[in-house]
Amino acid sequence: MAIRKEWTEWHLTPRGWERGASRVQGQGNTWVEEPTDRVLSFVYQELQGDDSPEAKKWGEETWRSKKAQNIDDLLKQYGPAPEKL
Structure with missing residues (x-):
């Protein structure tokens, strides 16, 4: 069973990666509307179970x-989606 599950959405736009909705343990979800000019969306997640001190x-x-x-040009310019909450 998970003791911590957190996530953050990231949206690639002509301005670069923009933070979207997120979930923080103990605070719940924060909903953010997706940018209308997004071309790509990712979700970064961290899951920690009660059986391991390391988070997946x-x-x-x-x-x-x-x-x-x-999309490929923007990925070359701004790099891959952030790997952070």
Whole structure:
């Protein structure tokens, strides 16, 4: 059973990566509307179980624009999604 599960959404826009909604243990969820010009969305998560002091950390793509032609260029310019809460 998880004793801590936290996550943060990250959205790639022409301005770079922008922080979105998040969940912080003990504080609940904070909802933030996605930028209208986002081209890619990721969620970074940390999960810590009661059986291990180490947290499992990972990120995954959750949304990709079918219209945007410049996703690869923006990824080259701003790099991969942040791996932080």
